[in-house]
Amino acid sequence: xxxxxxxxxxxxxxxxxxxxxxxxxxxxxxxxxxxxxxxxxxxxxxxxxxxxxxxxxxxxxxxxxxxxxxxxxxxxxxxxxxxxxxxxxxxxxxxxxxxxxxxxxxxxxxxxxxxxxxxxxxxxxxxxxxxxxxxxxxxxxxxxxxxxxxxxxxxxxxxxxxxxxxxxxxxxxxxxxxxxxxxxxxxxxxxxxxxxxxxxxxxxxxxxxxxxxxxxxxxxxxxxxxxxxxxxxxxxxxxxxxxxxxxxxxxxxxxxxxxxxxxxxxxxxxxxxxxxxxxxxxxxxxxxxxxxxxxxxxxxxxxxxxxxxxxxxxxxxxxxxxxxxxxxxxxxxxxxxxxxxxxxxxxxxxxxxxxxxxxxxxxxxxxxxxxxxxxxxxxxxxxxxxxxxxxxxxxxxxxxxxxxxxxxxxxxxx
Amino acid sequence: xxxxxxxxxxxxxxxxxxxxxxxxxxxxxxxxxxxxxxxxxxxxxxxxxxxxxxxxxxxxxxxxxxxxxxxxxxxxxx
Numbered sequence: 001x002x003x004x005x006x007x008x009x010x011x012x013x014x015x016x017x018x019x020x021x022x023x024x025x026x027x028x029x030x031x032x033x034x035x036x037x038x039x040x041x042x043x044x045x046x047x048x049x050x051x052x053x054x055x056x057x058x059x060x061x062x063x064x065x066x067x068x069x070x071x072x073x074x075x076x077x078x079x080x081x082x083x084x085x086x087x088x089x090x091x092x093x094x095x096x097x098x099x100x101x102x103x104x105x106x107x108x109x110x111x112x113x114x115x116x117x118x119x120x121x122x123x124x125x126x127x128x129x130x131x132x133x134x135x136x137x138x139x140x141x142x143x144x145x146x147x148x149x150x151x152x153x154x155x156x157x158x159x160x161x162x163x164x165x166x167x168x169x170x171x172x173x174x175x176x177x178x179x180x181x182x183x184x185x186x187x188x189x190x191x192x193x194x195x196x197x198x199x200x201x202x203x204x205x206x207x208x209x210x211x212x213x214x215x216x217x218x219x220x221x222x223x224x225x226x227x228x229x230x231x232x233x234x235x236x237x238x239x240x241x242x243x244x245x246x247x248x249x250x251x252x253x254x255x256x257x258x259x260x261x262x263x264x265x266x267x268x269x270x271x272x273x274x275x276x277x278x279x280x281x282x283x284x285x286x287x288x289x290x291x292x293x294x295x296x297x298x299x300x301x302x303x304x305x306x307x308x309x310x311x312x313x314x315x316x317x318x319x320x321x322x323x324x325x326x327x328x329x330x331x332x333x334x335x336x337x338x339x340x341x342x343x344x345x346x347x348x349x350x351x352x353x354x355x356x357x358x359x360x361x362x363x364x365x366x367x368x369x370x371x372x373x374x375x376x377x378x379x380x381x382x383x384x385x386x387x388x389x390x391x392x393x394x395x396x397x398x399x400x401x402x403x404x405x406x407x408x409x410x411x412x413x414x
Numbered sequence: 415x416x417x418x419x420x421x422x423x424x425x426x427x428x429x430x431x432x433x434x435x436x437x438x439x440x441x442x443x444x445x446x447x448x449x450x451x452x453x454x455x456x457x458x459x460x461x462x463x464x465x466x467x468x469x470x471x472x473x474x475x476x477x478x479x480x481x482x483x484x485x486x487x488x489x490x491x492x
Contacts, residue, residue: 021462083483084464087455136464137457 004121005236006109007143007151008128010088011160013105014045017084018074020137029053030072033061034283042280042374044076048160058281058378060371076283078347084136091131095124100236106155108148110236125163133161147232149184150175153202156182171230176203183227190224193217202228245282249290250274251339257296258335261326268321269387271340272314277374279342285310286342289320295333303328310346313366317342417461418490422479434468434479434486445472447479456480460489 010016014032019025029050033041043064046055054067065071085104092099095118098110111124118124125142132140139161143154146167153175154164166174181191183202193216199205205213206228213221226232250271258264268291279285287310294300303324311317321340329335376385423436437445449471456467458480465482480487 020457020464023460023462087464133457135455135457137459137462 002146003110003112004115004124005145005148005151006111006121006125006128007145007148007155008088008092008107008109009141009143009152009155009159010085010105010132011139011141012045012047012051013085013138014076014081015047015050015074016138017081018077019047021080025072025074028072029055029068029070030074031055031061031064032074032076033064034076034280041073042371044281044283046071058374060375063375078283084138087136088132091128091135095128098236098238101239106152108151108236122163122165129161129163145230147230148234148236149227149232150230152184153178153182166230168230172203175228175230176201176206178202180205180228183224185220185227186224190217190220245284246345247290247341247343248275248278248282248284248286248345249339249341249343251292251337253337254335258338261322264325264335264338265318265322267338268318268325268340269314271338272317272321273370273373273387275340275342276312276314276317276370277377279312279345280371280374282345284345284347285312286317287344287346288342289317289324290341290343291321291324292339292341293325293329293335294337296336297333298336299333301328304343306344311367312342312370314370315366415460416490416492417458417463417487418492419485419487422486432481434470434481437470437472437479437486437488439488447472448474451476458487458489461487463487 015030018030018032019028025047027049029047029052031043031046031050034044041061043055043057043059043061045057046064050064050068050071053071055064055071061073064073081104085101089099089101089107092107092109095114096109096111100108102108109124111118111121114124115121118127121144125144129140129142132138141155141157141159141161142163143151143157144163144165145151145154150166150171154166157164157166157174164174178201180186180194180199180202183205186194194200194205197212197216199208205225208225210222210225213225215221217224252267252271254263254267258267286307288304288306290302290304292300292302305320305324307316307320317340373385418439421438422434423438424432424434426432433450434447436447439445447470450468451471452469453466455465457464458467458478463480463482465480468479468481470477470479478489
């Protein structure tokens with residue numbers, strides 16, 4: 001029996017919410033931008049007129065204004081986005097209790113059990129689209145399919161304000177021509193590998209031989225091949241409520257064991273950069289730094305430290321992590337994997353309380369440096385810029401923490 | 415048109431249901447609500463906002479009153 005799965009995606013969510021509540025912003029190029037310090041901010045979301053001019057998520061405000069001089073910059077109001085997102089979720093839950101939220105603006109719905117009440121999954125999708133428009137004043141794109149991966153391709157297919165059904169009868173026509181990067185779980189590294197062997201579209205991937213995919217990508221290659229053919233059995237996992245992001249972490253099993261404090265310091269810098277970059281994307285700072293250290297005998301220790309001033313500076317985080325490490329790890333065995341997590345998240349504000357006893361200017365310089373690195377990386381790629389310390393060990397610093405993408409629940413046991 | 419936040423006198427019944435009774439539009443104009451015809455969540459397109467929209471009958475005329483995050487507003491011609 002086939003399932004009926006919807007993927008609902010609120011178009012340009014933050015920007016759309018701001019345009020609904022402030023009519024003077026409608027139909028204009030706007031960007032909701034988080035600010036790290038007074039002068040530096042990044043684009044969290046942009047409206048369509050801004051996107052058409054080239055404004056992209058992750059760009060610095062000055063860059064965005066270069067592509068689009070008439071851009072209106074709006075500060076984020078997470079409380080409001082959470083409120084509207086909750087209302088959207090209430091709408092989805094009138095059709096099914098199997099709702100898996102993915103961030104504030106996306107959700108999968110398994111409506112298999114409700115289709116008989118409404119006639120078809122398309123009818124449910126149309127209802128949802130109309131209700132979101134009437135009740136919340138924003139638009140959604142909805143994908144209708146028999147699995148999560150294809151449903152998400154459907155919602156991505158046409159934006160804004162559209163419903164796309166993808167089923168066996170039109171699967172090849174719609175999905176095959178799409179670039180392979182459009183497929184969920186195909187990130188930059190995988191895309192590179194696939195393109196290097198001539199796989200450019202999802203269709204190419206679907207038709208590629210399983211042997212050669214297994215050879216080049218291992219088990220993942222076979223999984224991606226199924227996804228490309230529209231086969232995905234992952235369940236829509238009911239999430240209790242919108243997952244407020246409570247912490248951001250990254251860990252890595254290192255390519256070789258870590259044997260001294262220099263190794264550990266290097267890994268902390270690498271991981272902290274990734275964590276802090278994501279904190280900045282969330283317009284947040286953390287007040288607690290947590291490290292996890294697993295040795296070659298698979299014993300794990302986890303230690304936390306509250307910090308006086310909230311931070312999203314990677315050097316600050318790495319420094320605290322290293323102090324925690326020195327105080328708590330006694331090198332009985334070498335280290336096999338290591339992680340950093342920032343929790344106790346607070347909204348990043350240029351007016352964070354300054355401590356008289358800390359070195360404030362140094363922290364500010366670190367944060368400015370971090371944000372400059374973000375911009376270079378957004379433009380030229382992760383590997384384009386690196387802290388000198390990481391050059392001392394290419395094997396360890398070759399770990400690219402950005403590839404540890406946040407996955408929806410269900411498939412990889414996360 | 416402007417989003418005008420207004421003082422409202424409400425009544426909570428024993429079930430915790432809230433109903434607006436009187437809209438105090440300004441110092442000189444208070445309007446008693448004769449009946450509530452409909453209550454639903456609605457986005458207000460004219461002036462922006464998302465909340466519970468009460469369709470009220472006042473002196474025979476139907477008008478909208480919104481409750482959003484604990485505050486009440488109407489669309490005023492200004």
